[in-house]
Amino acid sequence: MMVLHIHRRGPRTTASFSIMAPPVLSTPEQYQELLDSVDTFLLDCDGVLYHGSNVVPGIKQVLPMLRRAGKKIIFVTNNASKSRRMYVDTFRKLGLEAQAEEIFGSGYASAVYLSKVLNFPKDKRVYVIGEVGLEEELDSVGIGHSGGTDPEDRVFMEKDGFGDIKPDPSIGAVLCGFDIHINYKKYAKAFSYMRDNKDCHFLLTNQDPTYPTSFATGDPDQPIRHTIFPGSGSISYPLVYASKRTPTVIGKPNTTMMDAILAEHQFDPKRALMVGDNLATDIEFGINSGVRTLLVMGGVTKREAIFGDEPSKTVPDFVMESFGDLAVLDKQ
Amino acid sequence: MMVLHIHRRGPRTTASFSIMAPPVLSTPEQYQELLDSVDTFLLDCDGVLYHGSNVVPGIKQVLPMLRRAGKKIIFVTNNASKSRRMYVDTFRKLGLEAQAEEIFGSGYASAVYLSKVLNFPKDKRVYVIGEVGLEEELDSVGIGHSGGTDPEDRVFMEKDGFGDIKPDPSIGAVLCGFDIHINYKKYAKAFSYMRDNKDCHFLLTNQDPTYPTSFATGDPDQPIRHTIFPGSGSISYPLVYASKRTPTVIGKPNTTMMDAILAEHQFDPKRALMVGDNLATDIEFGINSGVRTLLVMGGVTKREAIFGDEPSKTVPDFVMESFGDLAVLDKQ
Known part of the structure; x- marks a missing residue:
């Protein structure tokens, strides 16, 4: 497990449990340290890459940057109304690139x-x-x-x-x-x-x-x-x-989804990271599957669920404002 | 509470609880004793009076017999797709009589x-x-x-x-x-x-x-x-x-239904009887409302739920094969 050079907030005690707030990554150094520790990015789609038909700023730079750095990308979505073929089309229309084999819908x-x-x-x-x-x-x-x-x-x-x-x-x-x-x-x-x-x-x-x-x-x-x-x-x-x-x-947070992914992709779970905007699906899925987790804001999770007085019991390993913020590392 | 001149079956012990089987009424004397103890009959409709478009044998005699004996009848049904007016029509088509004021649908x-x-x-x-x-x-x-x-x-x-x-x-x-x-x-x-x-x-x-x-x-x-x-x-x-x-x-087994009935009808709950074919709705409703209960067979409740090795925890006060069997008391 990587050590991040930031201060965790102290534990907060609620009526029934004490929860350590996760580290918030916000500097290029922290982003680089995260990237260095990850070979495989498991990315939720809606809420991480785009909101409906609006691509999250920076994402169009971040995905090619990760590919150039040799990272494996797997898109993991609970949306079952689109097939992998349809997802490839959707990505193309949004100006994003994906291969059908990279896409795991429920x-x-x-x-x-x-x-x-x-x-x-x-x-x-x-x-x-x-x-x-x-x-x-x-x-x-x-x-x-x-x-x-x-x-x-x-x-x-x-x-x-x-x-x-x-x-x-x-x-x-x-x-x-x-x-x-x-x-x-x-x-x-x-x-x-x-x-x-x-x-x-x-x-x-x-x-x-x-x-x-x-x-x-x-x-x-x-x-x-x-x-x-x-x-x-x-x-x-x-x-x-x-x-x-x-x-x-089948879908997140159930490990059945990971079983399906692992049937078609080999990767080291210790060097993988699940990125999502939803504690109940994405972050629980990563935890259940033994993979580190990164929560991005701006999606369905409200800030209070992490930093409020009664935080969720589901705690990601890391928090970032937006996955698109990694674009600051793009040297190209 | 009336005393019935029949033998209750003995208590049966299951893994977690012991349940006394309710008395089964099957003779004219038992039927008459029940009638004498009841002023107000709260009757479920489908499963007690009819099954779909088939009137339960005897019911066409029983309802007028109860009315002649001065009993109050209130029809209590969870079906909300028919209004009271529509129920009166349905009853008439089946050859049964009812007033809109007697009908409480959910x-x-x-x-x-x-x-x-x-x-x-x-x-x-x-x-x-x-x-x-x-x-x-x-x-x-x-x-x-x-x-x-x-x-x-x-x-x-x-x-x-x-x-x-x-x-x-x-x-x-x-x-x-x-x-x-x-x-x-x-x-x-x-x-x-x-x-x-x-x-x-x-x-x-x-x-x-x-x-x-x-x-x-x-x-x-x-x-x-x-x-x-x-x-x-x-x-x-x-x-x-x-x-x-x-x-x-609102509907059975919730007492909200009884509150609505009592807002428009006065009766002594001790002299009332809820009759139904469903343990989870009708019998629970009677129990929750402090009214005695009669389960009729031939509807949704399987015999094992009462007399099997693992009986339901919901136990009616009485069981009858069919509410139409009361027709045997009809002197007219």
Whole structure:
């Protein structure tokens, strides 16, 4: 573990526990020391590299700089609505570079988990609550599926429609991710497959309660609004509550995601760093996986959660204002 | 408390607790003794009076018999998708009689709670996740609302639609019930009203995980299938999980429902009996409200839950095969 030449704040005692605040990196010397200690950067995307369609200042310099320095970069995102292919496109449009192999979305990780961990039978299919990106990732590992973007499941059913929900013994798993076309027919079908078959697997791409997004407001005083809406974990919850089952959750902070990454990349966890803006997903994921963690501000974590009187029990190894601040090291 | 002339089964000891099985009423003498001890019957509907569109045998005799004997009948149902007016129609079509004043659905109870307990301000409105029956009950107490059956909220939004979800400071409460037209736009709007206004109330009509229904199968061997699908509590859960708020739950087993009933009916709880087929809602409701309870079989409760080796901790005062069996007492 590197030693940083800065002073940690002293321990603060709250009602039930005492927590040491993490060191805040803010000088070029501290940034360089961090870089020297890391070979592999595991980077959350939204909140670290960009906010919606706005690239974080400095990031366009930082990523090529890390590559030139021989660092391995792996993008680790809970967003399952985009496939790796779609992420490459998104990155290109934002002026960032990425290879499909560098990208681990929770959709791809779910497909890998089904295929490699569960050895999902070839004659079974997955019922998908989710979008085209999730379907693409199942396709990429050769797993058949139904639901998802099928227009027959993007409808509002009526109360006399229950009889139309037929048993389907070919369904071997329900996989639930973010689905902006969620509707009762999808819930009813997914529920019925689990109700009628106790061996049907139940997977969530992730359990994020909220989904951060941003949009143009038309208000000159606040042209872009960053806010949150119900996320994938929330959308999935009706099936958890109705079925009374405990799903297998793939995305951060669960180590299933790291298992999927390590199945395709070799690296030394001691020389890796998970960078994210979310304590509950990114930082917990790093801690659960035995990797050091760097929290960046400006995303979903409020400053009080780290430096307030009642700090979160989840403490990153380091804090930085923005991952883009590393651009100050760029000699080119 | 009446004394029944039957033998209780002895106590059974399980890993963690010892439970006395409730007496099973099965003879005319036992039925008459029960009737003599009750002035007010609180009756669950689906599972006690009918299963879907099939009236339970005997019920058409039992209800008029109880009325002739001067018993007060109150129908207590968690179903919020029908208003009292709609229930009267449903009863009439099934050949049963009921007055609107006798019917307490969780929709009406929610409207009463908003109006009488929360003194909901006249200049505020309720955002409804639910159906026309719930809207009718809000109308009946003079509370304005949006959402619900509005065609603008019965649509699939797209990812670029977040900016169209505008703040609405007139929304003073989110009320969530069963809604077969549930969709992401409704979740996003309801969530945003609570996100932007911590004083916005959050109510669920009920927390039932599943919704019992029945439908024609077209299969001569099993012409009607009775089964379950995700219920109102499940549909509501994305808002609970995303908002991290604890909602006020109106329906059984919560005593809020009894408060609403007692606001409009006087009766002696000691001479009342809650009759239902569901341990978690009906029987818990009676216990929580200090009213004796009668469980009927043939609904959602499996026999093992009462008489199995690991019985439920929720124990009714009495068990009967069917509430329709009281018809044996009908002298007319």
